Amino acid sequence: MEIIVLIVVGLSVGSFLNVVIYRLPRNENLAFPRSHCPACNAQLRWFHNLPVISFLALRGRCAHCRAPISWRYPLVEIATAGILWMCWSHFGSRPLYALLSAIFLLILLVLSFIDLEYMILPDELTLGGAAVFLAYSFFHPGFSSPWTGVATAFGAAAVFAGLFFFYIKVRGMEGLGFGDVKLMLMLGAFLGLEGLVVALLLASLFGLLVGGFMILFRGKNLKLALPFGPFLALGAFFSLFWGVRILGIIQSWVALG
Numbered sequence: 074m075e076i077i078v079l080i081v082v083g084l085s086v087g088s089f090l091n092v093v094i095y096r097l098p099r100n101e102n103l104a105f106p107r108s109h110c111p112a113c114n115a116q117l118r119w120f121h122n123l124p125v126i127s128f129l130a131l132r133g134r135c136a137h138c139r140a141p142i143s144w145r146y147p148l149v150e151i152a153t154a155g156i157l158w159m160c161w162s163h164f165g166s167r168p169l170y171a172l173l174s175a176i177f178l179l180i181l182l183v184l185s186f187i188d189l190e191y192m193i194l195p196d197e198l199t200l201g202g203a204a205v206f207l208a209y210s211f212f213h214p215g216f217s218s219p220w221t222g223v224a225t226a227f228g229a230a231a232v233f234a235g236l237f238f239f240y241i242k243v244r245g246m247e248g249l250g251f252g253d254v255k256l257m258l259m260l261g262a263f264l265g266l267e268g269l270v271v272a273l274l275l276a277s278l279f280g281l282l283v284g285g286f287m288i289l290f291r292g293k294n295l296k297l298a299l300p301f302g303p304f305l306a307l308g309a310f311f312s313l314f315w316g317v318r319i320l321g322i323i324q325s326w327v328a329l330g
Contacts (some may be wrong), residue, residue, distance in 0.1 A: 077257070079161055084124035085152025086179070091149050091181050097198075107204045113142035124150040145186060152182055154236045163314055173209055174313060177202070177263050182257070182304035188302035194252030203258035211222050225269055226261035233257045252299050260309055264316070268309075276301065276308035 095111070098105055110115045115137035118224035121127050128147045136144060156178045180202045184194050203226065210222025233254040240248030261269050280299060287293040309317065 075104045075161070076158065076326035079157045080154045083157040084150045086157070087150030087153030088122065088124045088146075090179060090183050090194060094145070094149065094186045097183075097195055098187055098193060108279065110135045110137060110140065113138035149186065151180065153179060156182065157258050159314065166303050167214060169212075170214055173206070173263070177206065177259075178310060178313070179311055180259070182241050183305040185306045188252075188300040192250070192298070192300050194250065194256055194302050196252075196255065199252060203255065203262055206259055208263035213263075215268075216265055221265050222262040225264070225266045226258045229257040229261040229269055235274070250282055251303055253305070256302060256305060264309060264312055267320055268316045271323075272305065272308035272312040273317050274308070275319070276304040278303040279307055 080233055092108070093102060095101075104117070104278060108122055110117065112135060115135070117136070121131070121136050123130075124287060125147045128142060131142070133144070134140065134144050157175055160171045160175040162179070176292055178200050184198050187198075188194055207223060208225060210226075216222060233249070234251075237247070237249055237251055237254055238248070250319040257268075257269075260272060264272055280301060282295075283304075284297060284299055285299055
């Protein structure tokens with residue numbers, strides 16, 4: 074029964090997150106007007122908005138103009154349900170931590186899709202999330218000190234800000250966006266120092282692999298611009314659930330070296 078409830082709630086929340094992903098970068102109201110087709114602007118009926126089910130029933134096309142519907146919609150809905158289930162199954166014995174973990178990952182999910190499409194990380198999510206998790210860091214069950222999250226957040230943001238300005242000074246262009254600096258506040262506040270180190274290492278690895286693939290097999294060059302937000306989000310996801318194990322593996326490799 075818990076799994077069924079989590080899936081239903083997750084799919085419903087995911088449907089709303091799709092609205093956020095679409096409207097927030099466009100500075101549109103998240104509540105009004107009602108959901109409509111971006112191609113023909115026709116207002117959707119309630120049965121056109123059933124998570125995943127409507128997409129399958131309509132075969133991925135608008136009910137009015139038959140314009141294709143992005144696969145992002147069912148993907149976000151399914152991912153949201155999966156995140157809720159994973160947070161509950163891993164951290165269910167600590168309900169508040171499970172809830173904050175889910176919120177943390179869902180913010181990262183939204184940021185990832187916005188960054189992929191628009192190459193921006195909205196302040197409403199990065200700074201808003203940072204404020205929430207900085208406050209929570211004083212009650213975080215995994216931190217040895219109530220100041221761990223605060224110190225990690227501002228320290229990581231300072232390092233990334235230094236890289237941001239250094240790259241502009243040396244190359245005359247942005248090497249990373251300032252939104253990534255703000256995102257570091259949120260990641261550091263919730264993951265702490267060790268968790269953030271794991272997330273950064275994984276994000277760098279994922280970015281290197283994707284960048285290398287694009288250069289080798291898609292004809293791109295070293296000037297290829299990739300949004301770093303999704304890689305940071307993916308690294309944070311793995312760090313949150315398996316960071317301790319991953320850090321242990323890294324430390325064993327360092328010891329052997």
